[in-house]
Amino acid sequence: MGFNDRGNSFRGRDSNRGGFRGSSSGPREMHKVICSDCGVETEVPFKPTEGRPVYCRDCLPKHRKF
Numbered sequence: 262m263g264f265n266d267r268g269n270s271f272r273g274r275d276s277n278r279g280g281f282r283g284s285s286s287g288p289r290e291m292h293k294v295i296c297s298d299c300g301v302e303t304e305v306p307f308k309p310t311e312g313r314p315v316y317c318r319d320c321l322p323k324h325r326k327f
């Protein structure tokens with residue numbers, strides 16, 4: 262107890278619903294893409310760039326060598 266009393270403000274997650282305001286981390290818009298590696302259909306929270314490969318969650322780590 263006590264933990265919930267503090268910090269449980271109105272700025273919590275509930276205010277995230279249908280908000281168009283959020284500057285950097287705006288509304289979650291998922292885009293359906295086909296993984297360039299395994300070919301599975303997946304969704305990414307960003308708009309895929311044409312011509313650039315997009316990977317699913319499983320394949321993404323394999324291609325992240327940066």
Ligand SMILES: [Zn+2]
Binds near residue numbers: 296299301319
């Ligand atoms: Zn994949």
